[in-house]
Amino acid sequence: MLALYRLILYLYPAAYRGEYADEMLEVLSERHEGMRKKSAPARAACAAREAGGLLDGALQEHLRPLNRAHGRGRFSFMFLGGRVRMRSEFRFPKATVGLMLVILAAVMLTIEKAKAISASIPHANPPVGHIYPSQITILPTLLVVLISAIGAGVIGWAILFALRRSGIQQLSEMKPSAGERSGK
């Protein structure tokens, strides 16, 4: 069970994990020890609650900057109602935690299954021919793109310079001033 908790702790932000993961694992281990004498259903319920709590906690830690940016009221996250504690526009049903657990289990199962299939089919793919390094084609292409961009820039600048020289811009600037003179 501790292995599962350790796995879920990887869902927490890295900085938080570095600060609290060992301490949380110690608490979880003590909780596990404390439940040793209880019945199997009670132990299972406790484990599910702990796993759900960790998933919820990981989600909250990722959302913490978002909540702060939205001007979260003090302790608004601590209302342990029937829904995961979030701003009203981001609410999920509490069943989301269970669903996330199921998805996590399914992903782990799929990875294990894929590994097993991969191991059972040795070298089924046909041999691949020699692969040439891609730098040979990429570098000249990049050079061509760079030269084209510089060329386009120079042509654009030349057109603007020619227009400025032809006096079109000066005329457009002179019109209002001529109007001003006639108005006086």
Next chain:
Amino acid sequence: MAISEPVLLILLSLAEQPRHGYAILQDTERMSDGRVRLSTGTLYGALGRLLEDKWIERFKEPERSRGRQAYRLTDEGRRNLQMEVSRFEHLARLGKLRAAENGT
């Protein structure tokens, strides 16, 4: 924003004496007669917020060879807790009055 019952229980637990994570979980459960059972993830989420708002502080237990991290109330946290308790007292008084009015 007012605090919830689980957070009030965490603060009351630390008001008595500094405690580490598992001791807080046990104490909150004991205080609520088993009604409030916090998970470790929920507890640490609450502790994180209380630390952020400087209601509590984290320190290493000196007398323990394992050097376990523990938590205690700050002066600000104790003041805020007293205000929250007053608020709950007011609600309890109001609740008694209203319940009595409805009962008659």
